[in-house]
Amino acid sequence: MTGLLEIREIFIRLYKRYERMIMPIAKFIISLMVFFKLNNFLNYADKMSNPLVNIALALIVAFIPGNWFILITMLVIGTHLFFASLEAALLIGICMLIIYLLYIGIAPKLSYIIIAVPLLYGLNLHYTIPLFAGLFFGPISIIPVSIGVSxxxxxxxxxGLLEISSKELTDIPETLISMFQYLMNALLQDKAxxxxIIVFAIVIIITYVIKKLEIDYNWAIAVAAGVIINIIAFIIGKVILRVELSIIGLIFGNIIAGGILAITLFFSIVLDYSKAEKVVFEDDDYYYYVKAIPKIKINKAEKRVKRIN
Amino acid sequence: MIKKEKVKLMTHLAIYEQNEGKEDMKTNEYYKSNYVSFQNFKRRLGVTIALILIFGGHFSIVFMNNLYEMEQLDYMKYGSVYLIIWLVAMVVYTIIGTMKYSKKYEKAKARIDDYKAILNRLNKLS
Incomplete structure (x- = not known):
């Protein structure tokens, strides 16, 4: 165990020292994965599917604020759909605008979850979503998780949506309405x-509640409970709603999710998450070029006093 | 000669100015009530636009499905439902917005107060 703690200290120290380099590289890799997945899935605009375009976009994302990543992703989706169907591009554009105005505008930091959900589904790691959201964000993350799942x-x-097309420009309004109706019917009748959405919401609430309890190993119990509830709830839902679901995939997926969360928790127990800073300032006598590296403060176990009367 | 204490204080100030300082200064230009009201106004405007798009889409479907019976459509009923949903949305977003932006303003003010305290200490050292 001491060896593991020492390894963790080394990793955390390295990360804090070189965070300015690591963050852009991590953003580049993640955004490249997102754009490759998107372009492979949509594949309507040949030029957007060019690997050089993906790399260029990922390079841009690596150096801009995080909120712009969501806008660029929406632009990529819109461009593909524009080449497939003008009406679909318009409809999806309106839907993305609605999501932005109703949710992203008020909670920009949680909106990363909306992009993370489809990406994790693509990597078959979707069972990590409710565990991670419940432990690190709480019930407030139910909305972006639900949007991401949708x-x-x-x-x-x-x-199916792209098959609905208009033959003339004057048919566009009617086509839009047909597409909107198709979309609403499809989503509202999709039992899976x-x-x-319901199971993920339950798991988020349960992991959050258990994490908040003042008991030893509350984080580990929360992860274990989340995994078990995830499995049981999906099995019950499969039986009641008659949804297609692989039980083996469900169990293995949740075990892997539990393992990933355990590793994440092990490295995340660091208080005062601050990064290394490079600042330049001057006074009357000198110019100062300062690099400030934060000290690592590990969360110590709180002393709990029990009064027995 | 370089004074270590002075460099430490100036470093803290520079880090703050480089990170949250810019936005905190902009937030602090307003009184709290004005800041919260303005942010809530922007939020309500955005939500109203989103709801107009949703209601427009919904009513278009209803209209197209009842094209030959449009005179019998109960426009008042749809209008009332949309108005009630809009009012509820306004109340909910105003409550959430007030809580969020009040908290944001208080945190910014606390950071600026710390910044001013460090500035005072720096002035005494100079």
Whole structure:
């Protein structure tokens, strides 16, 4: 155990020292994965599918504020759809605008979850979503998780949506309405999506509540409880709603999710998350070029006093 | 000769100015009530636009499905439902917005107060 703690200290020290380099590289890799996945899935605009375009976009994302990543992702989706169907591009554009105005505008930091959900589905790591959201964000993350799940399930109806097209410009309003109706019917009748949203919401709430309890190893119990509830709830939902779901995939996926969360928790127990800073200032006598590296403060176990009367 | 204490204080000030300082200064230009009201106004405007798009889409579907019976459509009923949803949304977003932006303003003010305290200490050292 001491060896593991020492390894963790080394990793955390390295990370804090070189965070200015590590963050852009991490953003580049993640955004490259997102754009490759998107372009492979949509593949309507040949020029957007060019690997050089993906690399260029990922390079841009690596050096801009995080909020712009969501806008660029929306632009990429919109561009692909524009080449496939003008009406679909317009409809999806309106849907993205609605999501932005109703949610992203008020909670920009949590909006990363909306993009993370479809990406994790693509990597078959989607069972980590409710565990991670419940432990690190709480019930407030139910909304972006639900939006992300809806976006993932919506993507399965995209081919059907693109089949609805207008023959003349004057048919566009009617086509838009037909597409909107198709979309609403498809999403509202999708039992798998409904089950996923409900189960993820339950797991988020339960992991959050257990994490907040003042007991030893509350984080570990929260992860274990989340994994078990995830499995049981999906099985019950599969039986009641008659949804197609692989039980083996469910169990293995949740075990892997539990393992990933355990590793994440092990490295995340660092108080005062501050990064290395490079600042330049001057006074009457000198110019100062200062690099400030934060000290690592590990969360110590709180002393709990029990009064027995 | 370089004074270590002075460099430490100036470093803290520079780090703050480089990070949250810019936005905190902009926030602090307003009184709290004005800041919260303005942010809530922007939020409500955005939500109203989003709801107009949703209601427009919904009513278009209803209209197209009842194209030959448009005279019998109960426009008052749809209008009332949309108005109630809009009012509820306004109340909910105003409550959430007030809590969020008040908290944001208080945190910014606390950071600026710390910044001013460090500036005072720096002035005494000079």
């Amino acid at each position: 976006i993932f399930y919506f993507s399965r109806y995209l081919p 999506m409904l089950l996923t």
